[in-house]
């Protein structure tokens with residue numbers, strides 16, 4: 001007897017309207033978003049060592065610094081000026097500007113507090129190979145798929161505020177090396193992510209007008225949940241099970 005361990009989605013309803021599309025997207029999120037991953041349960045439940053949290057933050061930095069690159073590629077896919085203007089603030093949200101701090105800087109405040117050297121973090125030398133492959137696959141996806149799928153792939157952000165709230169509360173409660181200043185990155189995302197997700201959802205509802213394009217939107221979201229899940233699988237394999245690949249960061253307690 002074969003055993004299907006993937007979470008069950010309800011029997012596929014035809015994607016014959018924007019509402020059916022939205023319902024399917026929310027089902028995909030409920031079944032596949034990385035809030036279900038065991039590594040997140042350990043992180044938010046205070047069950048990781050400081051070294052394991054360092055490994056998470058170091059690897060996640062690669063996602064952070066690649067997001068504005070990804071968004072610049074998304075912008076490059078549109079000849080339509082209104083869409084480019086709408087998407088532009090995302091670059092500043094992460095990169096900041098000459099006068100304002102962005103998300104990447106806030107992430108470095110977190111890695112500083114964890115005792116990681118900034119130069120080492122920014123070089124990204126010590127990240128897991130799977131982190132690099134997964135994140136790069138996201139950048140390549142928005143370059144290679146249709147502009148509609150490029151936008152749809154950010155729809156995981158629909159589900160991000162809940163996990164951010166859970167992470168802020170969990171990490172503040174459980175780790176003595178975390179304080180509200182350190183969690184500023186996630187606090188800020190609580191207002192940024194809903195705006196971004198709302199726009200993307202409205203966009204796919206309006207522009208995916210056939211069952212085929214709605215299916216493509218769903219598959220883009222599934223792809224993105226896999227980008228996120230793969231990163232946590234790799235962290236779990238390396239830092240919970242102890243199989244750290246050659247060249248990757250080794251926490252002090254595992255040396």
Ligand SMILES: O=C(O)c1cc(C(=O)O)c2c(n1)C(=O)C(=O)c1cc(C(=O)O)[nH]c1-2
Nearest residue numbers: 067153154155156157159160163164189228
């Ligand atoms: O902490 C998280 O679980 C999480 C998830 C996601 C996501 O769902 O892709 C993003 C973020 N955080 C985030 O901080 C962020 O800036 C972000 C941008 C994007 C995107 O696809 O454009 N996703 C996410």
